[in-house]
Amino acid sequence: MQTPSSLAPGTTIAIVGAGRLGRVLARALRAVRLDVLGPFGRAEQIPDADIVVLCVPDAAIAEAALVARPHAGVLGHVSGATPLDDVDFSLHPLQTFTGTESAEVFHGIGAAVAGRTPAAREVAEQLAVALGARPFPVDDAYRASYHAAASFASNFLLAVLDSAERLASAAGVPGDDARALLAPLVRRTVENWEASGAPAVLTGPIARGDEATVARQRAAAAEVELSDLFDALAAVTRTIAARPAPATEEPSA
Structure with missing residues (x-):
């Protein structure tokens, strides 16, 4: 342009x-x-x-x-x-x-x-x-697709982060401390996504196929009335995990 x-x-x-x-x-x-x-x-x-x-x-x-x-x-x-x-x-x-x-x-x-x-x-x-x-x-x-993308990246992200804060609070970590402790994880995740996209950098129990851990996480989410959100996010995460990560270029000899 x-x-x-x-x-x-x-x-x-x-x-x-x-x-x-x-x-x-x-x-x-x-x-x-x-x-x-x-x-x-x-x-x-x-x-x-x-x-x-x-x-x-x-x-x-x-x-x-x-x-x-x-x-x-x-x-x-x-x-x-x-x-x-x-x-x-x-x-x-x-x-x-x-x-x-x-x-x-x-x-x-x-x-x-x-x-x-x-x-x-x-x-x-x-x-x-x-x-x-x-x-x-x-x-x-x-325009609707573009604005929905912005909402997912900001408004809905806050909904997810607030849910993380609630779960941390249920584990005995006060809200201020929870945000301070989780923020570096959020920042690094965003940096990795920006650099390589979600399939290449996804980690965690769904990516590893650790279904026992996923089940325990879901039970914890249900205790604070977050089971529906957990199920929706887990389903999308499984889809991302099933996608092939982009091929990386081999260094030249």
């Missing part, structure tokens, strides 16, 4: 939505010396701007877009799942936000972009590059 040209000097960008992402996005765009207005609450008057970016819940996009359209040269949203029916472009940072992050939080992350026209998509790409992110295209037809 060609690197899009920079935003024209003097371009004004209005942020609508003062939640977690809206606050961080406004802060980050100001940090690279762009002319940012807001973030504005949805009930506030929106000034005219070259670009208006909606940082509102998915269910509020259509209504917010209707209000913002007369004030926007180009209108976009930051939703990963919502199509472009009501806006010109989308820019979805592939990251989780609490609202307290510094401007550097966008540096090096992916940002899914789309546009109803090539010019609109270029605006999304320009914003991503200005933030220090890496833009990549996701068409409307694949």
Whole structure:
């Protein structure tokens, strides 16, 4: 992909939505010396701007877009799942936000972009590059799959980690200690997955075929009402274990 040209000097960008992402996005765009207005609450008057970016819940996009359209040269949203029916472009940072992050939080992350026209998509790409992110295209037809991937990698991962914390607590390890002790294991697992993919790095009793240990683990999960989750994850893990790991290249003589 060609690197899009920079935003024209003097371009004004209005942020609508003062939640977690809206606050961080406004802060980050100001940090690279762009002319940012807001973030504005949805009930506030929106000034005219070259670009208006909606940082509102998915269910509020259509209504917010209707209000913002007369004030926007180009209108976009930051939703990963919502199509472009009501806006010109989308820019979805592939990251989780609490609202307290510094401007550097966008540096090096992916940002899914789309546009109803090539010019609109270029605006999304320009914003991503200005933030220090890496833009990549996701068409409307694949938006649900893309956003589900993000949910598995973040939201559902937290559900699994919370379950691990509950099981550790049942074993007598307090929550704070459990998170501190399990976190290095989580980090190394993610690093290994990033480098080689799941089939190549899967370990544990399912990968070893140690069914007696799996049964004991399931019984422990049932004691804290996690048997359904255990069964679902074990089934997927068996599928991964059955997949051949990618072949590694032999070193040349």
